[in-house]
Amino acid sequence: MAVDMNMNVLIVDDYKTMLRILRNLLKQLNFNNVDEATDGTMAMEVLSQKDFGLVISDWNMEPMTGIQLLRLVRADDKLKHLPFVMITAESKSENVIAAKEAGVSNYIVKPFNAATLRSKLVSVLGEF
């Protein structure tokens, strides 16, 4: 099935510059409907306001981290199937295992490039 390029994408990171970089890279991949949140709590608030097709989240944020956000998303009946990609500088295997056990769709380690971002989104959403 073709990927809906008009889907709403939520990007979550406590660094404003990283949000801007992600927004621009997603725009280059033709995802134009991008919303932002600066931590897990704000992300849950935004997710409750409209339908999203993808969440891309950092791990290390306060007060609610990315892994806690992922657990809340997977525990929510309406959101549990939402594709969730973690983009983080946490590269230890125990982090990857914890994220996988929490139901992450894919995992990108920072610093990343546009090709990696694209390939992981294709892996999660299908070819676009």
Next chain:
Amino acid sequence: MPARKPVAKSKPKGARKSAKARSKVGASGGKHKAASRARKAAKVVAKVIKSAHSEADLFAELGKLARYIQDARKEIVALQPHEVKDKFLPSASDELDAIVGATADATNAIMDATEIIEDVMGGLKGKRADQLMEATTAIYEACTFQDITGQRITRVVATLQDIETKVDGLLSAFGTGNGKARKTRAKPKKPGKIEITDADLLNGPQDAGTASTQAEIDALLASFD
């Protein structure tokens, strides 16, 4: 649509039980250590008394010990720990915060210019447009340095705050501190800890030599399938 409240996070029963068990192990371990230290101290005192041929010798030895402690105290005071705590460490933290701010400003300025190039690029087609697209993508990728740098500097600031607390403890021990060190984010690890908590998973960015590559992470994820 009404805003949905986030689900309250609660620890599973097992986790609570384990924490309690860990606490018991920690308390028991602390008692054993204290007893062990007391036994060692008693042995040292007994050795000193035994080695002293007379009461005068014992007093002489104790006098030496007192002078040694006084000298150590003078040396620590000469290091001006108050200045380190009150001036140098906060100043270093402020400088590092300023670096994070400056790199964020520079990154935003670079992206302002790049976004203008992208707008102009919209009117182009063919090879030139592709070249510009590749160049702007490379700029955005390069800008991710700010995020990584910021996280590393934040860790250094937390370390400085730890040092500040330890210096304050030293000052208090010598009766010259105010005991008002800033609270640190880093907490000492509990003895006998077994489970990996969310806090244990906040260690990034890893050093280049120890960080997993994207390929290694992909392989680990694939092993779950």
